[in-house]
Amino acid sequence: FNIHDPEKIFEDLREIGHGSFGAVYYARCNLTKEIVAIKKMSMGKQSEEKW
Numbered sequence: 001f002n003i004h005d006p007e008k009i010f011e012d013l014r015e016i017g018h019g020s021f022g023a024v025y026y027a028r029c030n031l032t033k034e035i036v037a038i039k040k041m042s043m044g045k046q047s048e049e050k051w
Contacts, residue, residue: 006025006027006038008030009029009030009031010027010028010029010030010036010038011027011028011030012026012027012028013025013026013027013038014026014027016037020042021041021042022039022040022041022042023039023040023042024037024038024039024040025037025038025039025040
């Protein structure tokens with residue numbers, strides 16, 4: 001797990017799927033330019049989602 005903001009580490013973030021446990025995003029690492037998938041886990045019924 002990484003506690004840093006993914007919007008600063010990755011570029012071209014876009015959702016490619018979602019379900020009851022969270023959403024999956026396509027992204028490119030700013031440092032290595034590697035294409036990755038990132039899963040944003042749902043924390044249940046909270047007023048505000050966080051990365």
